[in-house]
Amino acid sequence: MADQELTLHEIVQRLPLAETAHVGADLWPRIAAAHLQRQRRRRVQRVAGFGLAAAAVFALALAVPAWLMKTAPAVDWQARAQALEVQLNAVAARSDNNGVVDAELARIDAALQSAYDRGAATNELVPLWKQRSDLLGALLTARQQQVTLTRI
Amino acid sequence: MILARAQRGDMQAFAELYRYFGRACFQLALRILGQRQHAEDMVHEVFLKMMDTIRSYRGDAPFGAWLKRLTVNACIDQLRRQRHPAEDDAELAFANAQSADAAAADIVDTGALLARLPPRARAVVVLHELEGYTHTELAGLFQQSESYSKSVLARALKRLNALVSAAPMSAQVLPWPIKN
Numbered sequence: 001m002a003d004q005e006l007t008l009h010e011i012v013q014r015l016p017l018a019e020t021a022h023v024g025a026d027l028w029p030r031i032a033a034a035h036l037q038r039q040r041r042r043r044v045q046r047v048a049g050f051g052l053a054a055a056a057v058f059a060l061a062l063a064v065p066a067w068l069m070k071t072a073p074a075v076d077w078q079a080r081a082q083a084l085e086v087q088l089n090a091v092a093a094r095s096d097n098n099g100v101v102d103a104e105l106a107r108i109d110a111a112l113q114s115a116y117d118r119g120a121a122t123n124e125l126v127p128l129w130k131q132r133s134d135l136l137g138a139l140l141t142a143r144q145q146q147v148t149l150t151r152i
Numbered sequence: 153m154i155l156a157r158a159q160r161g162d163m164q165a166f167a168e169l170y171r172y173f174g175r176a177c178f179q180l181a182l183r184i185l186g187q188r189q190h191a192e193d194m195v196h197e198v199f200l201k202m203m204d205t206i207r208s209y210r211g212d213a214p215f216g217a218w219l220k221r222l223t224v225n226a227c228i229d230q231l232r233r234q235r236h237p238a239e240d241d242a243e244l245a246f247a248n249a250q251s252a253d254a255a256a257a258d259i260v261d262t263g264a265l266l267a268r269l270p271p272r273a274r275a276v277v278v279l280h281e282l283e284g285y286t287h288t289e290l291a292g293l294f295q296q297s298e299s300y301s302k303s304v305l306a307r308a309l310k311r312l313n314a315l316v317s318a319a320p321m322s323a324q325v326l327p328w329p330i331k332n
Binding site: 022023027032034 | 163166167170174175178192195196199200203
């Protein structure tokens with residue numbers, strides 16, 4: 001039987017701490033080195049992640065417009081020009097003997113004729129039809145508003 | 153001041169915190185885990201975690217208490233990783249542990265005394281008797297019932313009593329202080 005009754009706390013207080021209860025002298029340098037190494041690794045991961053994200057954004061910036069151009073419906077400038085011409089004829093013409101517009105229209109028509117005669121490719125024809133369409137559209141607007149078109 | 157610098161990631165401030173708290177952290181881990189190498193590994197782990205999370209320390213509790221909580225949680229996690237099915241049963245855990253009679257004369261310090269207990273029982277004794285944890289808190293830490301914690305503690309104190317009776321200092325171990 002015990003001579004006296006002590007609590008565990010008192011016993012522990014009385015018992016000395018083991019000699020081995022000293023932290024190794026090299027522990028902090030190891031911790032600090034591990035911390036710095038982890039920081040470096042995270043920084044590299046952040047930079048790599050940022051680089052990947054930037055590359056993805058750049059690729060998207062390149063790909064999306066090309067994709068949009070590919071998927072956007074092509075305007076049929078020839079059909080549009082022809083439709084505008086019909087509308088233009090339907091609007092009662094003022095006495096707009098507009099030499100500038102007629103000359104420009106004649107120039108475009110000549111260029112179109114020449115291009116067809118040469119068997120030009122679509123990429124050469126489309127801009128000419130667009131020019132003709134724009135000119136007719138402007139002329140139609142001018143007639144509808146009863147103003148004279150002086151410049152294209 | 154040191155804490156503010158540490159929260160900005162100042163390594164010198166971390167070194168000062170280690171000088172202040174490293175040994176206490178090591179001793180607590182050593183008492184719970186019972187092995188010097190494991191305790192050092194724990195200090196390593198706890199300080200790395202502290203350096204990662206110190207920005208979240210808001211000063212609601214003293215820094216030492218916050219760090220102690222980190223240490224205890226890390227030690228319990230370690231014990232749970234080493235979990236042996238027998239330790240879920242308080243009786244089996246003690247049955248598998250070393251005999252109380254063996255080498256009682258070797259008990260010359262706290263470490264030697266606590267080393268005679270199974271790992272989880274040692275953790276329960278240290279946390280309840282020395283660090284003031286309640287059985288409710290221990291049940292949460294070990295993910296066990298409160299009765300498990302109480303049972304482990306009772307058996308551990310009985311074991312310690314037997315050891316101390318056989319040891320030269322001759323004293324009986326009682327729970328300290330009375331808690332739930």
